[in-house]
Amino acid sequence: MSTLYRLLTEEDTSAFCHKVSDALAKGWVLHGSPCYTHDPTSGLLRCAQAVTKDVDAAYSPDMKLGAQ
Incomplete structure (x- = not known):
């Protein structure tokens, strides 16, 4: 199991929400x-x-985090 981390960024609009x-x-x-x-x-x-997010997979830098 791995814990994945993402930092979501966007202009201050509804798109960020x-x-x-x-x-x-x-x-x-x-x-x-x-x-x-x-x-x-x-x-x-x-x-x-x-x-x-906790996932049942080993972490790899090749992971597409948004697809997890």
């Missing part, structure tokens, strides 16, 4: 609180949320 909601629906679990930062190049607020 949908990305996190999709991960939760696929069995990923929130890890910590969301983070926000201002991107001075684009002038937009960016969001990040860490998620984890």
Whole structure:
């Protein structure tokens, strides 16, 4: 068994909420609180949320984490 980790990022729009909601629906679990930062190049607020998931497979860097 392996615990997988992903950091989901997106601009502060509904797309970010949908990305996190999709991960939760696929069995990923929130890890910590969301983070926000201002991107001075684009002038937009960016969001990040860490998620984890336990899987019955050995970890490999070749894994497509979003497909787990």
